[in-house]
Amino acid sequence: FSISPPLAEMLADQMLSSRYLSHLDRLIALAEHEVSARQGSPFFDAAVLYRDHFRYCRSVVRDIWGGNILHAFRSLDEQGVIELMTCAGTHPVMPLVSEESNIRAHLELSQRNFHKHFGRPSRGLWMPECAYREETSEAPALDSYFSEKGFGFTFIETHGIMYGEPRPCFGVYRPVYGPYGTAFFGRDVETSHQVWSRQQGYPGDGLYREFYRDLGYDGEYDAVRPALHDDGVRRNVGIKYFRITGPDADLGMKEPYLPAPARSKASEHAGNFMFNRQKQAEYLASILGAPPLIVAMYDAELFGHWWFEGPAFLEYLFLKMHYDQDDVKPVTPSAFLDANPEHQILRPATSTWGAGGYFETWVNGDTDWIYRHVHTAERRMKNLANRFDSPDPFTRRALNQAARELVLMQSSDWPFLITTGTAKPYAVKRLREHIHNFTRLHDDLLYGRVDERFLAWLEEKNHIFMDEMDFTLFRG
Template sequence: MNTPTRTVPGQFTIVLHSHLPWLANHGRWPVGEEWLYQSWAGSYLRVVAMLRRLAEDGATDQLSLGVTPVLAAQLDDPHCAASMYEWLADWQLRATDAATAPDPTRRELGVREFQSAAAAIADFEMHWRHGASPQIRSLASAGVMEILGGPLAHPFAPLLDPRVRQFSLREGLADARGRWARQPAGIWAPECGFAPGMELDYATNGVEHFMVDGPTLRGDTALGRPVGDTDVVAFGRDLTISYRVWSPKSGYPGHPMYRDFHTYDHLTGLKPARVTGRSVSSADKKPYDPQRADHVIDRHVDDFVDHVRRRLISESERIGRPALVVAAFDTELFGHWWHEGPIWLERVLRRLPEAGVRVGTLATARRDGYVGAPVDLPASSWGSGKDWRVWNGPQVEHLVRLNAEVTETALEAVDKLVDPAGPRHPSGYRGGRSRVADQIVRETLLTVSSDWPFMVSKDTAAHYAVDRAHKHAHATREICDAALRGRAGLAERLAHNWSQADNLFAGLDARRLYTAALPSDTGS
């Protein structure tokens, strides 16, 4: 007779942060829309399908899922949806080519990929043709997950002009309400970026909790902490547990049996190899074998669950009360980067309750009292050094200057165009909604996206990132210039033409730069 597993104290929470910059109409390969479609097929389809299965089995409060407004806009965009469907069909065609190749290893790869592509197409046709929002609303209504929101366009908020920072937060929450028919109680601040005082913005706008990295709480992440004099709770990522997966040196995705992310079959673009070894060249990597990988997944599930149990016990003993352990990851790790990740994640979520671990969300942690004494948080992020150096260090000083200059130009123009308290400008825009002002703000937010300095600092497609930042800066400047010189017709044409490429956040209204409360609607 088996002895029942002893229930351990506390709660374990997984937080997933889903984000990509605005990629539609800005290149395809090697950086651009292809990035979106790979992530959609590898991660978003599979993670949502996993949550759907858990919901069908009656599971609730399985994880907190952050979806940034800029990613949500792409997953709901008709152009992106149509292009995604074409991408899936192309994947199947490439698999067909491999399946008819003379080489038996390539044929086996092709058959396997054809089956995966066919399953993805069926899932997309059944669930995704009207975008992601119906999926997210359904899963949230089923209670299987908590939704986390965020500011528009994913800016590194601590470096923003305060007006733009507050506007971006308000509009991001409004965007969430419009898409999902509910305002998220929690957010994932872009890059976990924090500056003292931002908790007041959160409190004003109804945000009840947010994520920070573990060092921001000086490593004491066993409880959420109210920040300053507010009731807004900061939850910290437990690095001891998160790095079981995330660590580039010892994390699970680097196991020799898992599929290698970096190695391609150059005839078909498919990924044929397993990791094999950290120092093994792509040409020498062994063929991927899903069955051998599957056994490793189970071992890593058991290892992770065991470490979560032990961490909950030790942290509960340390603080003298049931503790909270939060593991936080980018959603794109599961499937896009780590092919086996969604399988591992579902098995972990099913195995944890069997192992006596209570699983919940950040919202349930706050509700059930996993909250300690108030703290004053330092300036911080989850980037290198846990400070702001990735976004304002010497290597991105040119982007910091660009962001400041563009923001100043945009605010000066919008103040003259739509500020209800200001003097009427010769353009005649003041007092009503201005699509020109809206586009100025939209392009400004795209300019100051945190992705561009991150990509430069990490030297990942840095040229693309710099080009994107300057392209949106140019759009902002030329629309502002035309509007302020009284050339209303030209300003309208420029705003319209730029919106063809950057057709996101249709509800954005520049007049709300002058409101202090959350917007009640997104109409004109």
């Protein structure tokens, strides 16, 4: 289970936790109103579900974990129920980072952040966007940096293994070791499509909740207004009364969402998924001559956000795997490697996940303008780090903030949002802000004119890695 450093910082942030709990209070009040208003209607059961769900969320976050849900993840990790791991820094597409010192800095910041929140180094590394670069005449293989920072394994898209050299003896159904000792787990395509795809997979079932019909838009304005932002603009509030109904059903023709049948369908799908894994494992074992390892990789946002019943599906799946069969067992990466230390050595191929499988989501005609700015900033940050050998405390603050602006600029979220069009103006705005902030700090540092008020404002606004950041990590 990968928790990126930005996510960890946000989940641990007291201001965001306070805002979240206040938001839950407003949602609970709205849901209680809805329960009263929907009595006798087809939407009553859903209204009760939302009221109870929001109350449960508040109880878990506030009363059990004291406002910091990271404590729950740490507890499960320490019990061995799950294995937590980090991802690189601010989630940059690492093969697109032009300076080696920048790559090392992201990996070091990741380990520092992970240790701060979870009390141990991360053995695993989630490569952002599963983006991997094989060795070239101009740059070393990406995994050459991993062992330096204590990472023992990572995950890669299917064709990163299948197109590797030499050919993988077991396909993606056993991990492989790269030339530098990192274990690579390859994604299984079948499990991905069966769960992720709305067209071919479970989430598109007609009984499941429709994401695009929301009370924030459908409800009476005066009723939903307290749950909206201060600007009063209608937005999704998370109370959705309609189900998918069918693949071609117009949004205006959706039928009422019924929680009980939807949950039963999630149980049915969990059973089907488990049955398919049993048959898949049986078939693969007969071909490979060894028990297969099936790696099912998903974005966490699928479960609960896009697919509301996804968490119920997972709950039923693990219950069924435990009680109903003995053929397929869940296992953490470290546990599997510890029990099975010998694997094929292979040079993985350059690859990403996402559309096309080769960086197209992040490098295209809409996003190519980004990288001339980012690469210039990467070179300038290295030069700053090399230039200032023993800065005074104030200059060190400015150098560390310049590094923060750079790593925020490098996030893969910005080109992704631009390419998909889901939040293009916001992504462009954030990119321009970080480019401007870095450039101003860079120039002010060179000319000895850093403005303390501007620096303090940036430190308050963009304060990721306040404990971990050290500009000397960017020396090269």
